[in-house]
Amino acid sequence: MPVGGLVDAIRHHAIPQDKDWFAYTVHNHAAAEAVATSLVSRTGLPFESDDVRFAPGTFGALSAAMRTLVDDEDEVIFLSPPWFFYESMIAVLGARPVRVTLRAPRFGLDAEAVRRAISSRTRAIIVNSPHNPTGRVYDREELEALAVVLADESARHGRPIVLLSDESYNRILFDGRVFLSPAAIYPHTLVLYTYGKQLLAPGERVGYIAISPRIDDRTGLRDAIRFAQIVGSWQIPNATLQRAVVDLEGLSIDLAALERRRDRMAAALTSVGYELIVPDATFYMMVRSPIEDDRAFADLLARRDVFVGPGHLFEMPGFIRLSLTANDEMVTRALPVFAEVRKRCLGDRVS
């Protein structure tokens, strides 16, 4: 069931306090102030409320950010394994998606591979940390190496390459981690965020683009993003949800329960022979498929009513993706199935 406080926040902010309550609402100032205050405390950067452009989730934030930046034939770099929609969203805007493949098993942020992918047409790079689905959080060293490459190449080609920081999971962190935003390392950064993860409520579309105070033409970008959101078909959240952000900002799903579930699943699966990546963050755990064909293995599990994502869908063939948001009863039922299906598979192959 939803996070405590979400329902109250929506219901409370649906009660009109003035005649313009449900009017066109591009920028609720009180909500933007709350976001800016939160960003200042979490990044150390001097964000102001006008740096915050509300968006209907990261989907809409990414779309408006790219529409603001890219012209036809511009290139946008994305890293593989990617979020499912990056490539088609770049293409839909008339820009050219350029893939950089990160290497298993660490899937580290490979700054030199990024350098090789940059051309004079490179306008932006999408960086997703915490990373869906590997659960990795890039560390300071990786982000600094990337920032050096981006600064070098921006200077060489005469315009800043903008880092689009998809931080949808920046509050879904385990083991007491503190998130380091790329915005704190590289000046030309737009932070993309959604409340859909921290509230486990992706059906209520609210998030934002936050413009780094250190970016070139900060003021111009505030206007340009607003314009892109409007002509891009009013990619702006509902009035009610914008107002609710003052309350939503402090709400979260139970992270300790999520972490306990991660630990329980990791221990149980490892003990029966699975290899896996223990996630630092996010809702996901990537587990090696015991057989090469991850789709076939996912199908075998599905026949026993255990549902996982086959890794080829996420450009991680040979893996399956487990969701940590499954409830504890589902996990209890699934763990023996994982053990049995693996044993059966490997037995079949040996026989």
Add this chain to the structure above:
Amino acid sequence: MPVGGLVDAIRHHAIPQDKDWFAYTVHNHAAAEAVATSLVSRTGLPFESDDVRFAPGTFGALSAAMRTLVDDEDEVIFLSPPWFFYESMIAVLGARPVRVTLRAPRFGLDAEAVRRAISSRTRAIIVNSPHNPTGRVYDREELEALAVVLADESARHGRPIVLLSDESYNRILFDGRVFLSPAAIYPHTLVLYTYGKQLLAPGERVGYIAISPRIDDRTGLRDAIRFAQIVGSWQIPNATLQRAVVDLEGLSIDLAALERRRDRMAAALTSVGYELIVPDATFYMMVRSPIEDDRAFADLLARRDVFVGPGHLFEMPGFIRLSLTANDEMVTRALPVFAEVRKRCLGDRVS
């Protein structure tokens, strides 16, 4: 203040009845059933719930509909005076906007002018009835003439030209009018609708695309529009608002009050010498500026705290746009100002 029932509907449907209440919600079936039932009764066409694709207002509906239909270099016809964003939205999608100018003072739907604007690249035409801002509702004869042209030209060029029917104001009708949808006349029609007008709540983004049951490849379009909505950055309304549609469908602002205000304003302005178009529908009344420069005249009114839209913004130079949604006190205060400023203006010109 908002329409009675709107606040209750949002608050009611924000209370979760199951664990997936706030999950990604592409298509709430009960809400789509309610819309289909309403469309069947109002158009006589056999709409089914799967013909309804929820969209965050007409803005998002138009964007997704066009993204579904047009390729680069395709042409989309729009009629002038147009809604403010048609031209830029067509261009943003990489298609070519083709303008057809309608003639004052009737601004009738000129089918022969449309025929002259059609080429082999014409993919769609946007028709806005009831028309913002003239307040005209196209009649059966006008729509039938347009349908003949579109059918002819579709046959000649070998693919159907799709009519995008922007019906945002189809329930804001005066004088007991019954709305005739272009969908009832021309088979290749997508109906675009928002609840923002009937509820006077454009900040709560919910509407739909309804696929005519008579269109070519009806089933294929259902999937194609859904796909366009997703890659176009999840152009889909919130879970709560989709669910609320079952209640919102029957709600409306007080149309009788709006009509009384239209009549009062029209009578008062006419009596002091203004010429105007008495609207059949919508929130607007277009009034001839007593001086040629509508911007200058709007500025003179604004100095007396009476705010109107200068017509050049709506491609209606020489007119000013009055809003019927102003409250009665505002109208009472404004009417003498209209009289005085007009007199002063004309006096100045004579002297």
